[in-house]
Amino acid sequence: MVNKLSIVVPVYNEEESIPLFMEAVEGVHQQQLTDVEFEYWFIDDGSHDHTLPVLRQMNERFPDRVHYVSFSRNFGKEAALYAGLSKAQGDYVAVMDVDLQDPPELLPQMYRGVAADEWDSIGTRRTSRNGEPPVRTFFSRLFYKLINRISSTQIVEGARDYRVMNRKMVDALLSMPEYNRFSKGLFSWVGFRQKYLEFENKDRVAGKTSWSFWDLLKYSIDGIIDFSQAPLTLVSVMGLISFVLSILGAIFIVIRTLFFADASVAGWPSMVVIMLFIGGIQLLSLGIVGRYIAGIYLESKHRPIYLEKEEK
Template sequence: MLPKYSFIVPIYNEAENILEMYRRISQVMNQMDGKVELCFVNDGSRDLSLKIISELHQKDSRVVYLSLARNFGHQIAVTAGLNFVRGEVTVILDADLQDPPELITEMVELWKQGYHIVYAQRIKRSQESWLKRLTAYAFYRILQRLADVTIPTDAGDFCLLDRQVVNVLNKIPERNRYIRGLRSWVGFNQTAIRFERDPRFAGDPKYTFGKSFALAINGIVSFSKVPLRISTYLGLLAAFVSLLMCLLVLYWRIFIPNSPLTGVTIILMAVFFLGAVQLISIGILGEYIGRIYEEVKQRPLYVLSEVAGFEEESELDNY
């Protein structure tokens, strides 16, 4: 009998949090009105995460897991979970307990009302630095203005997805995946549930500033062509400024022959300005070309080293 509800929890060095996550999510699973599977996706953890997950699987048949052969990243780990889970309803949440499992029951109620996607929207971030709050606030609003689709602000990967949505997401072949953007792109009936984000239960954050910045760039480049237009606008601006500088130099040469701005200074200003415009434009083009390069290689999204709890073990041959 296939499960009605599937919970996906990506894991990367979260040994300190797994047991508490399991305890809290078990309370939620016991309240569900159908069979539940809890799918842990071990994303190449180097601590005892896989061992703990395996022991939970032995004790509780509802616990299933995938183990990736190395660290492929959070978005790919979630994708692997989506490829394997079998429930009519799928919930994605993190293992650090910043996404409270207790909200799942409210999400399910909204699903029963006819919503295909229920995403959790943060209204407060507990114990996060002002810099992280500021950058996150700015990123979501910049992305919403630049993206070709409407991507909700302050909404992470914590969400509920109907089986119809999961099937569509599994058919999307792109490799540089931004789940919360794809979730908006597919459409369907969507609604938000607002919550205050809790601090991590234990351990250090796995999403460093560098990883968060890379995810932000990926989100913008994946869902907007505006950066390419910006390079065009920069080129036009450079041409206009160059013309203006030529006119100013001509004016100074004629009317202010001893002006210091007509020598090396003005030349260096022009060289640095044009060089900056060129490098920015090349960098923007490089981001898009790099994604084309990744797509044409057609490598698999991930490699599995271990699968447990799924009836169709033959699915391993596809990944």
């Protein structure tokens, strides 16, 4: 019996990269994985260029192997990953980026390790970030250090979404149909036997990344909110400290009034600073609590993770 490997590929404005990706992965398929049946699921996340026409052409060329789903609008990469996993029919499922920053030459080793039942998932991690802006590299490393310190779910630093999983792990991921998704955390949270292969960072083969620094920042905040309650604990600690300081201040004022003749206070600027400080803590606390409540609010609506406009 021939095993089927489903390859899930989220795409957004990647008309130039898709043909290059197919050529590279098919080269690996024909040379090293001839005993495996390949199935491609491209998930078009509401692209504005000619990504969809290119996918249609690929489907016409390989109707039995190349499939696609086109969203009604941009729902984000997390929604695209979920859609791809839910559509994949293979015994094993791979997740890859279309820009070839995920080396296709690692695919045979990843597949063989999972197919031999040594591992339930073999993922990848970058050991360097050559070519990236230093600011992005700094904040990326800071994020991994922070979330691994405050969360019980440990995320491998530099981990990519690029991985091969068996059907058991894919079904576990699909059993969590939550609206707010952070796949790097979910991959770790489900457990199973996982291994990571290391590789040097590679440049995109074509096009430009759609991830801005602000997008990555929001994504990291989502990850912290989804997998840690530490921000709520921080709010509680700040509230407790403010309360204790106010009690000590009140005691100080009472003692000075009782034992000193001149109890007048002339330093109104210092009072303004204190009021602004306390007000800032309150607004920060409201913002953190509000972010958690917003997540609950979105989940309670039970809206679909994505909407399709076309599928082949």
